[in-house]
Amino acid sequence: MTYDYSEIVPFLLHWYERNARILRWREEPKPYYVWVSEIMLQQTRVEAVKGYFDRFLESLPDIKALAEAEEEKLLKLWEGLGYYNRVRNMQKAAKIVMEQYGGELPADYEALKALPGIGSYTAGAIASIAFGLPEPSVDGNVLRVLKRIAASYDDITKEKIKKELEADVRSIMPTDRPGDFNQSLMELGATVCLPNGKPLCEQCPVMHLCKAFHQGVELQIPVKPPKKERRIEERTVFLIKEECKHPVEIVLHKRPDTGLLSGMWELPNVENHLDVKRVQRMFPDAKVKRLPDGKHIFSHVEWRLWCYEIKTKATGSLPEQIEQGTQVFSLQEIKEQISLPSAFDCCKKYMSDEGEVQKKSRKKQ
Ligand code: SF4
Incomplete structure (x- = not known):
């Protein structure tokens, strides 16, 4: 000693x-x-x-x-x-x-x-x-x-x-x-x-x-070595709602069983920042609205998020790059049963719409 x-x-x-x-x-x-x-x-x-x-x-x-x-x-x-x-x-x-x-x-x-x-x-x-x-x-x-x-x-x-x-x-x-x-x-x-x-x-x-x-x-004191710089990842997040649906239904995606936020539900998202024209091309029949940007810091990586609200006529026809692993949930189910990582807090307050909520979910084919 x-x-x-x-x-x-x-x-x-x-x-x-x-x-x-x-x-x-x-x-x-x-x-x-x-x-x-x-x-x-x-x-x-x-x-x-x-x-x-x-x-x-x-x-x-x-x-x-x-x-x-x-x-x-x-x-x-x-x-x-x-x-x-x-x-x-x-x-x-x-x-x-x-x-x-x-x-x-x-x-x-x-x-x-x-x-x-x-x-x-x-x-x-x-x-x-x-x-x-x-x-x-x-x-x-x-x-x-x-x-x-x-x-x-x-x-x-x-x-x-x-x-x-x-x-x-x-x-x-x-x-x-x-x-x-x-x-x-x-x-x-x-x-x-x-x-x-x-x-x-x-x-x-x-x-x-x-x-x-x-x-x-x-x-x-205490002495620690300087922290490594976090990797910056740019991503585009989609808050996809079925238009005219009351209660609101939202599309979530299940993350893989390994890696960051393994096995968690998330809002569908893709790499890079996509401008509104590109997002509109991905969802040609939807109403696309830019939401405020988000940011989330993990221990080794920082997400910088561009967020969009997507109001579609039918959540059954999603772009190929985000369709796999998705499922539609009612707002009530998300509130009561689903743990949505705080990385998506930037979109959470835009999830609800007017209207009564009820329990309902259906798996996508
Ligand atoms: S143990 Fe911490 S709080 Fe106490 S005198 Fe030393 S430095 Fe100050």
Whole structure:
């Protein structure tokens, strides 16, 4: 250990007792609740997760319900959280837990880590918070806090650095309160030792032990290599509605089972930006209207979207390049059952028309 972290333990525990936010998965730290919350929190802030968490548990109250859920239902519950493979992996893990562990998550760090979608951070969180096992739970927040305390310029994206820090945390873990200790580090990273902008050092319980603070270098840590530039993809999106249909019916396309947004429904779209004349040629009998442009950022690619509303007389005759894999849905079905990725938010508000909605869908031939 290059820095002796043992001194921070009592200060963090004391601070956590007084400052921990009240959260349902903390009040009732059942293994399933901790698991769901930690997976949701991987890309989303606590405040935003609360509503998703309650809705998810209301619909899927235990591991059995998760294992047996229809995929569309699962994706709908995850709509807005993004990174849908997280919830698909949770279901794969739930099925294994049903088969191998009688429906209860195993109280074992290595066994947890062997489940799909559970890495060392989540395994450590479940093991320590739900089962009281002295296992570390080191994510980006915790790496930032600990590297600042030590004024270390290590590259925190390196697996070796993370493993070293996990060993450091394991060596100082208070065996009577491992869950509280892990959560105190997470909480400090989320509410005081902030990632963007200046950390709130004056409120920090370990300020007197923090080397970065004393050296005035807290903004220079943590060190990460520069991000690779995202690839820009230009696409044209079609919001295709059957004219005069009340309720509104909309054409969706199912994406392939691999790659970006795998297996998700989407609005039909093609590569490149097509001007209105080209779109009109694709839909010669339709009313074509340009909608505001959209943009969506994925981790490695950025979509720049030109969007069109297409009002056709019959959605049964679509251009060849977008027809395959499409299906027509009523607006109500989309609202209630389909998880449409937020990449298409730019078109969502143009989906509805006047008129009563009713349940109806029909497959295209
Ligand atoms: S003193 Fe500041 S930089 Fe150091 S751990 Fe606390 S909040 Fe982070």
